[in-house]
Amino acid sequence: MTAVLQHGQTLISEREWVTSPHEASAAVTSTRGTTSEVAEKIFGSSFTPTPTRSDQVVLRVTPVLQARLERAIETMQRFGGLQSDWDSYGAGIVQPDAVLQALRLLAVVFNTRKDIPDPMIVPTSEGGVQLEWDRDGLHLELEVRPSLEVDVYWERPDGETWGGLLQNNQESLLRFLQRLD
Amino acid sequence: MSDDLPAYHKPPVVEVALSVAFEPMPLSPPLVGLFWDGLYKNDLPDLQQVNPVKPQVEKFGAARTRLPQIQFELLEQPSPSRFWFKDGSGQNLLQVQPDWIARNWRHQEDGEEYPRYPSIREPFAADLANLRNFVIERGLDEPKPIQCEMVYVNHIVAGHAWADWCELSEVMRCWSDTTTAGFLPRIEESGFAAQYQIVRDDKPIGRFHVELNSGTRKSDDAKLFVLTLTARGEPLGSDIEGLLAFHDLGHEWIVRGFTDLTTERMHEEWERYQ
Numbered sequence: 001m002t003a004v005l006q007h008g009q010t011l012i013s014e015r016e017w018v019t020s021p022h023e024a025s026a027a028v029t030s031t032r033g034t035t036s037e038v039a040e041k042i043f044g045s046s047f048t049p050t051p052t053r054s055d056q057v058v059l060r061v062t063p064v065l066q067a068r069l070e071r072a073i074e075t076m077q078r079f080g081g082l083q084s085d086w087d088s089y090g091a092g093i094v095q096p097d098a099v100l101q102a103l104r105l106l107a108v109v110f111n112t113r114k115d116i117p118d119p120m121i122v123p124t125s126e127g128g129v130q131l132e133w134d135r136d137g138l139h140l141e142l143e144v145r146p147s148l149e150v151d152v153y154w155e156r157p158d159g160e161t162w163g164g165l166l167q168n169n170q171e172s173l174l175r176f177l178q179r180l181d
Numbered sequence: 182m183s184d185d186l187p188a189y190h191k192p193p194v195v196e197v198a199l200s201v202a203f204e205p206m207p208l209s210p211p212l213v214g215l216f217w218d219g220l221y222k223n224d225l226p227d228l229q230q231v232n233p234v235k236p237q238v239e240k241f242g243a244a245r246t247r248l249p250q251i252q253f254e255l256l257e258q259p260s261p262s263r264f265w266f267k268d269g270s271g272q273n274l275l276q277v278q279p280d281w282i283a284r285n286w287r288h289q290e291d292g293e294e295y296p297r298y299p300s301i302r303e304p305f306a307a308d309l310a311n312l313r314n315f316v317i318e319r320g321l322d323e324p325k326p327i328q329c330e331m332v333y334v335n336h337i338v339a340g341h342a343w344a345d346w347c348e349l350s351e352v353m354r355c356w357s358d359t360t361t362a363g364f365l366p367r368i369e370e371s372g373f374a375a376q377y378q379i380v381r382d383d384k385p386i387g388r389f390h391v392e393l394n395s396g397t398r399k400s401d402d403a404k405l406f407v408l409t410l411t412a413r414g415e416p417l418g419s420d421i422e423g424l425l426a427f428h429d430l431g432h433e434w435i436v437r438g439f440t441d442l443t444t445e446r447m448h449e450e451w452e453r454y455q
Contacts, residue, residue, distance in 0.1 A: 010332075
């Protein structure tokens with residue numbers, strides 16, 4: 001079973017240009033302190049739902065995955081009740097677009113690795129949504145920002161860490177998700 | 182169609198797409214295959230099945246701010262339901278899925294002139310009529326349009342007027358390079374997005390979206406700005422003329438908006454004559 005994303009290419013000329021020469025190389029942030037630089041793209045485009053500002057999302061899944069996603073939706077719906085400054089440190093309200101993008105992303109992850117456990121889902125102080133997995137010393141975070149960019153951070157049991165923006169290289173994502181199965 | 186619109190001998194347009202979104206129709210893949218076989222096999226012989234797209238619908242007021250809707254579609258297996266009908270050159274494309282139809286034209290060779298809107302509008306009008314007739318002949322309900330869209334993609338390639346992405350103000354009139362205190366260095370790359378309401382009889386009926394990105398053309402590594410202009414909104418009537426009336430309005434917004442947004446220096450480069 002494979003996820004079918006709602007988004008697809010509609011313009012032919014999309015293939016004729018790239019956003020900039022910089023994006024094709026490392027996409028590493030230094031905001032998490034111990035990140036190591038990598039000169040490769042990380043996630044596959046087939047895993048990366050294209051952000052939209054639509055206020056609807058259709059998740060095309062099997063009945064088994066529907067139950068898991070409904071649990072995630074139930075959690076995220078609670079974020080809608082959070083007021084500004086919900087953490088008493090000036091946090092913003094959780095943006096509906098970020099919730100929808102997190103759901104799309106989660107549907108893709110579930111469809112990619114059926115045995116991956118449910119993540120912990122938490123709001124972020126800047127108004128996004130973070131998906132977290134912990135297993136046997138492995139830690140993975142996918143943070144959907146209000147801008148709909150997705151930050152990735154993972155930490156291995158030996159202390160090695162990696163952080164960066166969600167990019168295009170499906171093999172790297174697969175290898176990491178396999179460890180969480 | 183308005184005939185006093187700004188016009189250029191060498192506009193930077195590389196792709197045009199006209200589309201209409203419908204209430205979903207029971208257009209199964211075999212039916213789409215019949216549609217292609219009966220009407221398009223000769224002109225658009227290359228048939229491909231691709232993942233569907235979700236048509237965008239502009240919302241206003243309360244409808245825009247309400248809580249997100251989440252739906253599930255249960256699948257036993259993936260079933261790509263969008264079809265591409267392409268011609269041999271890859272210049273003309275018809276896209277068909279149960280709730281959406283689009284016709285794309287793309288620029289292909291240097292020196293080739295943009296064929297102008299009417300020459301894309303005309304085949305799209307025929308596509309809409311073909312689709313309507315096809316579903317009615319099979320005893321299905323008449324297509325119920327919900328949204329029209331028109332997209333122009335422009336590749337503004339570095340040349341005489343600008344050489345680096347930091348020179349966006351040479352291209353876009355609404356952009357300024359100056360800063361308040363002069364702290365920031367030269368812009369490395371830039372982009373922006375804006376949207377405007379299309380209002381008719383004091384009522385918003387659609388939006389005009391502007392998106393600009395810095396980019397590099399794959400074929401020759403040329404620096405470019407990709408300016409995508411989209412007009413999307415309600416059909417101005419449920420029949421084909423009503424659909425095309427929105428596209429005509431969208432075309433006017435795109436052409437006038439393009440001229441408003443870009444500099445006179447670029448107009449000279451694109452050889453504006455009207």
